Amino acid sequence: MIATNDKALARIDKIDRKILEQLQKNGSLTNQQLAEKVGLSASPCLRRVRTLEEAGIIVRTVTILDHKKLGLALTAIILIGMDRHTPERFAAFEEQVAAFPEVQECYLITGQSADYMLKVVVPDMDHYHQFLLNRITRIQGVSGVHSSFVLRRVIDSTALPLGYLS
Amino acid sequence: MIATNDKALARIDKIDRKILEQLQKNGSLTNQQLAEKVGLSASPCLRRVRTLEEAGIIVRTVTILDHKKLGLALTAIILIGMDRHTPERFAAFEEQVAAFPEVQECYLITGQSADYMLKVVVPDMDHYHQFLLNRITRIQGVSGVHSSFVLRRVIDSTALPLGYLS
DNA sequence: TCATATTGGGCAATTATATTGCATTAAATA
DNA sequence: TATTTAATGCAATATAATTGCCCAATATGA
Structure with a gap:
């Protein structure tokens, strides 16, 4: 089964674009503030936001935290190569990696020397060492x-x- | 001048942690929904969120968009080496890179073969080619x-x- | 153990914001 | 230009955020 509307390119006019630009910068704007910034009154602005949500263009809004203040001072970029390029190998790897909360990003990538690129956040080098060895x-x-x-x-x-x- | 309170580790209790976990997943929860999820009534919950904001632990909230639906189908990871490791070279590079909206991430990294790691989002390979050559x-x-x-x-x-x- | 201080929580009133229906305006079409 | 269509703005209503105040729990010190 192939997803049908994943790639559907929406027609985004100038106002929609302004809305998206604002929300990408600050997702906690009130609708009234947003409306003012894009030159609309509140109700059409809210309707546009809802439409963008329903279309899946707006995926979600998330809160960004300060890693240093949470004692997470070390971010690592890891390039990983696999011995065999079989679907089973890849599936198993991805399943396990997805269970590690330290992994913020994991991409399957092109390239000769690596198959995966990971971004990992940990408190310090000791913890990184442990993470690499034990995980x-x-x-x-x-x-x-x-x-x-x-x-x-x-x-x-x-x-x-x-x-x-x- | 050295920043003083950037590294200040805050004492985060169990409830704060729950709040942060929830908001990391969904930053558009209403305060009432959040309060219920963490087992608090609305007002102390809101006070905790405000405190976390003032402490800089909560940095901001952002809206995540669907790149495919916006016609941005290609994400590239670029590793870049510099000829000379002088502060001037680095400063100039960073200033220019920061002006490209296609660049979502740019990290100065350790390692023998690269100095910078960039994550870049563009519509397709043609645009990527142009971006690489012209930028x-x-x-x-x-x-x-x-x-x-x-x-x-x-x-x-x-x-x-x-x-x-x- | 008990009294006291301090911190944090809950309730309720107030204020601000989101949401909806409806009339109006603007834009598109023929 | 007449007609259709879509989108906007206003106003009323519903929800949610915010604040002050009182109370409970925990910590502090005799």
Whole structure:
């Protein structure tokens, strides 16, 4: 069964785009504030937001926390290679990785030297070491692991570029 | 001038942790819904949320959009090496990269083969090609570029692991 | 153990905000 | 230009956030 409306490109006019831009920056704007910013009155603004939600263009809103203040000072980028490129290997890997709360992102990627790219958040290097040894390297099929550590976050955003819509 | 309270670890009790867990999953919960989920009445719940905001633990709330429905089907992971590791080179690079809306993440990282890791979102491969040629490789000091493309998003979250707070 | 202080929670009134129906206006179509 | 269609704004209503005040629980110190 193939999903039918996943790729449906919606027609987004200038006002919709403004709404999305605002909400990407600040999802806790009140509808009234949002309406003012996009040059609409409250009710049509709210209706547009609801429509964007129902269309699945607005997926959800999330609260962003400060990792340092929560004692999570270390972010690691891990590139992982698999020994065999079979669906079973991949499925098992993904299932296990999805159960680790330290993993913020996990992408299957193209490239010769790696199959997966992970972004992992932990308190410090000790915990990272434990995580790598007790979690990642224990997964069947993991053959190569390369770790990099984030020294500075130049950009850390969830916003999509909306300039291509026009 | 060194920031003083950036690292201040807050004491987060069980209820605060529940609040943060809920809001990380769903930032558009009403205060009443949140209060019920964490076992509090509305007013102390709201007071706790405000306190967490003032402490900077809650940074902001953002709306997540569906990239496919917005015609942004290609996500690339780019590893970039710089010719010289001088503060001027890095500053200039970061300033220019920060101006590209396609760049969702840009981290200065450890590692022998790369200095920066970027996550970039564009409509398709043509646009990616243009972006690489006209934007990235034109930045002074960029000496090596390696691109990977996201085939599948296994995990794509903004949630931090709160299990270490114990 | 008991008295006291301090912190946090709950209730209820108030204020602000979201939501809905309906008339109106603007835009699109022929 | 007449007609249809879609979207907007206003106003009334329903929900939710916010605040002040009192009470309960926990911590503190004799």
